[in-house]
Amino acid sequence: MVEVTGASDQPLLVAEGLTKSYGRLAACRDVSFVLYPGEVLAIVGESGSGKSTLLQMLSAQLAPSGGRVSYRMRDGVLRDLAELGEAERRFLFRTDWGYVHQDPAQGLRMAVSAGANVGERLMAVGWNNYGRIRQTASSWLERVEIDVARIDDAPRTYSGGMRQRLQIARNLVTEPRLVFMDEPTGGLDVSVQARLLDLMRSLVNELGLAAIVVTHDLAVARLLSHRVMVMKEGRVIETGLTDQVLDDPREPYTQLLVSSILPA
Amino acid sequence: MTVMLNVENARKTFTMHLQGGILLPVVQGVSFQVTAGECVVLSGPSGAGKSSILKMIFGNYRCDGGRISVRHQGEMIDVAGAEPRLVLNARRQTIGYVSQFLRAVPRVAALDVVAEPLLMAGVARDEARARAGALLGRLNIPERLWSLPPSTFSGGEQQRVNIARGFISELPILLLDEPTASLDAANRAVVVDLIAAKKQAGVAMIAIVHDDDIRAQIADRTVDVTTFAAAA
Structure with missing residues (x-):
């Protein structure tokens, strides 16, 4: 038996023994995994399971109490996030990573135009030709199904679903290799969720993005992710192929989660 | 003949934790081979574990024991113990699954x-x-x-x-779970033709079909799943 190698054999992100404690409370305990380019990982679990804490550590917004996260920079070198310089961190946040918040108001500037929201990320990486920025912003609005006629309107005039799509455009315009998503369909109506999920699914496929999606919604995990990690009380209790974990859950808690889904 | 799939002693039991941890044995000692260009039909009554076996081969259900070796990119890989990435890769390049229901x-x-x-x-x-x-x-x-x-x-x-x-793909292994179940006669005939064309192309197929007439038309060999019945 030979281990057959896939297209990309170098991991993009490696988490080793990630732990976060607040005093005696351990929010996240000893989480390790490897993410490859183009791979979508869902982290599922109920509120308080530690999944959001984990996402913050993975995206360098929270320092772990123990363990480390390494990321393969564009030069091919795997680097410990804790040891990056300020310029390298900025590069990750502004260009190579995206972060889609549950609440679009956290990821957008609500009072400036939609076009500026998208264009801002381009200007941050040195674009300075107004015409090109506007053209790129328009084409991204189209890709996320926002009427280009609304380009000069501020997102505070947008519906919840439009805001979330705008947040996605703002994140993807710099062609990141990795996108973090925190309950991306969280506050939306069910009909709006389906459209957004479908859009995210096709964008992730087309762009070959790697993504780490935190969700308590197993339908989101099923539609978007290749692999899933189930968290409970700060620990990863089950992990595997998404359809395998959802169709043949092994742990009692995972069986409970899966059995709690209301039939459509 | 090239062996495309070799199942050896595969075993599956569900543990129902929400029902007091009762064990639901599905199959044990599942062993059979399928070669290129061959269509093997799994037979047995409902509940004998036919669909479960297809799902184990596809990596959708986990195996509790045994091996499921699949010829992937010229090498035999064990789906039962493979990393998720390798299983996904095998689904892209090697194993297709036609279920009864469209998700x-x-x-x-x-x-x-x-x-x-x-x-x-x-x-x-x-x-x-x-x-x-x-x-x-x-x-x-x-x-x-x-x-x-x-x-x-x-x-x-x-x-x-x-x-x-x-059927559109050119995958070398296809798993067919009642592909003709709710089709009329004309469309059943089309599916029989599609299966014949896949055989010609050297595709190995494992099928579940309840219709005796269809089975007679597509099966090169039948594997009786009741011989894999797990002791309750």
């Missing part, structure tokens, strides 16, 4: 649902859509429906979209 993605047009496996295999979009249309036409899905999402279709139409999606 429809909202808003995606039937034509694109069918073309997707070709796109994933690197076929150009125009060619993939042209081939998808040809296959949908052959399965008697009228062209006016191609641009609509199949979630709005009748059960039989959905199943034909699913069949088209399963």
Whole structure:
């Protein structure tokens, strides 16, 4: 038996023994995994399971109490996030990573135009030709199904679903290799969720993005992710192929989660 | 003959934690081989574990023991113990699964649902859509429906979209779970032809079919699943 190698054999992100404690409370305990380019990982679990804490550590917004996260920079070198310089961190946040918040108001500037929201990320990486920025912003609005006629309107005039799509455009315009998503369909109506999920699914496929999606919604995990990690009380209790974990859950808690889904 | 699939002593038991941890034995000692160009039909009554065996081969259900060796890119890999990435890779390049039911993605047009496996295999979009249309036409899905999402279709139409999606690829192993279940005679005949063409192309198939007439037409060999009955 030979281990057959896939297209990309170098991991993009490696988490080793990630732990976060607040005093005696351990929010996240000893989480390790490897993410490859183009791979979508869902982290599922109920509120308080530690999944959001984990996402913050993975995206360098929270320092772990123990363990480390390494990321393969564009030069091919795997680097410990804790040891990056300020310029390298900025590069990750502004260009190579995206972060889609549950609440679009956290990821957008609500009072400036939609076009500026998208264009801002381009200007941050040195674009300075107004015409090109506007053209790129328009084409991204189209890709996320926002009427280009609304380009000069501020997102505070947008519906919840439009805001979330705008947040996605703002994140993807710099062609990141990795996108973090925190309950991306969280506050939306069910009909709006389906459209957004479908859009995210096709964008992730087309762009070959790697993504780490935190969700308590197993339908989101099923539609978007290749692999899933189930968290409970700060620990990863089950992990595997998404359809395998959802169709043949092994742990009692995972069986409970899966059995709690209301039939459509 | 090239062995494409070799199942050795595969075993599956469900543990129902929410029902007091009762054990539900499904199958044990599952052993059979399938060679290129051969269609093996799994036989046995409902509940004997036929679909579970297909799901274990596809990596959808975990194995509790044994090996499921699949010829993937010229090497035998053990699906039962493989990393998720390798299983996904095998699904892209080696093993296709045609289930009874379409898990429809909202808003995606039937034509694109069918073309997707070709796109994933690197076929150009125009060619993939042209081939998808040809296959949908052959399965008697009228062209006016191609641009609509199949979630709005009748059960039989959905199943034909699913069949088209399963048969469009050039994967060397196909798992067929009642591919003709809710089809009329004309469409059943089309599926029988599609299976014959796959055999010609050297594809190894493992099928579940309840219709005796269809089974007689497609089966090169039958494996009786009741011999794998797990002791309760």
